[in-house]
Amino acid sequence: MQLETSIAPQLKALGFRKQGQTWWLSNIETIGVINIQKSSFGPGVYINLGVYVKQLGQEERPPEYRCHVRARLEQIASDRFWNEIVSAESIAPPSASLIEAILGDGVAWLEQLSTLDGIRHYIRSGGVEAVLSVKKLVGE
Template structure:
């Protein structure tokens, strides 16, 4: 018989617990308050979990907060998104980057796929560094150095993280759209229209 404190669970939490592993359910009752997060975490690939943990210090230092395999930085007029994606077929990874404009939506944790600006981290690197990052993200190949994660972090600081720092305002994004580099980014039509109406 249960002798602990009585718990009142929302229907969504009860449904989430039903799909959890036993260890996640125990953790939920003992410590955690969000069963849905536990279920998601418990089903994540161990290598994906390790990857996200290795990047945690540099991302937290920049103000990002994590949900699953996605990191969010909440700014005044936008949410910056960095998602770590594992291939379903092999131990290959991709780092997806997005910007969600608050003027065009009200999601607090938008998936990278629903962001208004999207790109892969390597697309803002030069050819040699792009090749190097892709090689490091392919875990089926032996790492060229002894610290794969450190090398990935350095290249991400030169690419995705630097880009996000430099394009943290609407004005910066609008200027970017006027340059030849704009073709490297997937930009939703609604975002283009928004900038044209606001800044043209």
């Protein structure tokens, strides 16, 4: 997929490791996850983001769907990228705006939630409906 090829060098330079269509960045308290999911019903793609809290599990490379905090890129990215994100296709070259949304807003979101304090702040600001175990862990 052209999107993967376009973002791989930058994500690797940031310390992400890749397997299949998923990238992981291990931090002290969390693991940040970026996953590219091809639509089952056409050429569309979804950019899934997740944060896995290490205190809540033993996985070193969790799939995005087992992360404790999850979002799709269009939910957290700047509104100016929305059209590019939701119209992305696996068969077309990615737009510069889509790449910017992933490497800018997506990576920044993962960095914001890379610590328990960051997750705590995000929950308090109403940014996510976290699962009970995460709320307990961060004192909510």
